[in-house]
Amino acid sequence: MKRYTAILLALAAASSPQVLLAEGNPEAGKAKSAICATCHGANGIATMPSYPNLAGQNAEYLESALKAYRSKERQGGLSMLMHAQAASLSDEDIADLAAFYAGM
Amino acid sequence: MKRYTAILLALAAASSPQVLLAEGNPEAGKAKSAICATCHGANGIATMPSYPNLAGQNAEYLESALKAYRSKERQGGLSMLMHAQAASLSDEDIADLAAFYAGM
Numbered sequence: 001m002k003r004y005t006a007i008l009l010a011l012a013a014a015s016s017p018q019v020l021l022a023e024g025n026p027e028a029g030k031a032k033s034a035i036c037a038t039c040h041g042a043n044g045i046a047t048m049p050s051y052p053n054l055a056g057q058n059a060e061y062l063e064s065a066l067k068a069y070r071s072k073e074r075q076g077g078l079s080m081l082m083h084a085q086a087a088s089l090s091d092e093d094i095a096d097l098a099a100f101y102a103g104m
Numbered sequence: 105m106k107r108y109t110a111i112l113l114a115l116a117a118a119s120s121p122q123v124l125l126a127e128g129n130p131e132a133g134k135a136k137s138a139i140c141a142t143c144h145g146a147n148g149i150a151t152m153p154s155y156p157n158l159a160g161q162n163a164e165y166l167e168s169a170l171k172a173y174r175s176k177e178r179q180g181g182l183s184m185l186m187h188a189q190a191a192s193l194s195d196e197d198i199a200d201l202a203a204f205y206a207g208m
Contacts, residue, residue, distance in 0.1 A: 074183075
């Protein structure tokens with residue numbers, strides 16, 4: 001079972017589609033991040049232990065997460081809060097925010 | 105709208121229930137983390153930019169995320185991979201893994 005799982009994961013990693021992502025602007029992201037800081041901290045370190053730190057997180061992961069919140073594909077936990085936050089974000093907003101947090 | 109959102113978030117943060125979490129053992133977590141390292145890296149830095157880094161992430165957040173994967177409450181993105189990984193984890197396994205990654 002463990003071997004099967006490892007093979008499955010290796011295949012998934014190898015076959016992950018290369019998603020084309022917008023090039024984010026971290027300065028613009030900083031300017032757009034005021035509301036994020038309420039929970040995720042002005043420095044990307046969450047203000048509550050139940051929230052994730054974002055500082056240094058992978059930009060590509062952050063973009064996919066924000067887009068999945070925006071589309072409400074991502075469910076579970078406190079996702080309802082993030083659905084509300086992401087609803088009005090453009091692709092450019094998301095790329096900028098991802099670049100800002102990834103660059104910390 | 106922005107003001108309303110800020111108030112909503114502040115209320116949500118203030119009223120977040122204090123979840124009672126098991127005390128994880130980072131050494132035990134390290135021993136259980138071999139399969140996680142395939143994607144999230146032996147050092148908690150993801151092997152692919154589409155996966156999240158886990159090093160230094162909040163233990164409480166990691167526990168809630170793993171439990172939400174285990175129950176399949178968490179959906180979206182590559183969650184199917186994590187559903188399979190988390191399915192066989194006990195609460196103690198989850199606490200140990202969370203302590204391991206949070207302590208990095």
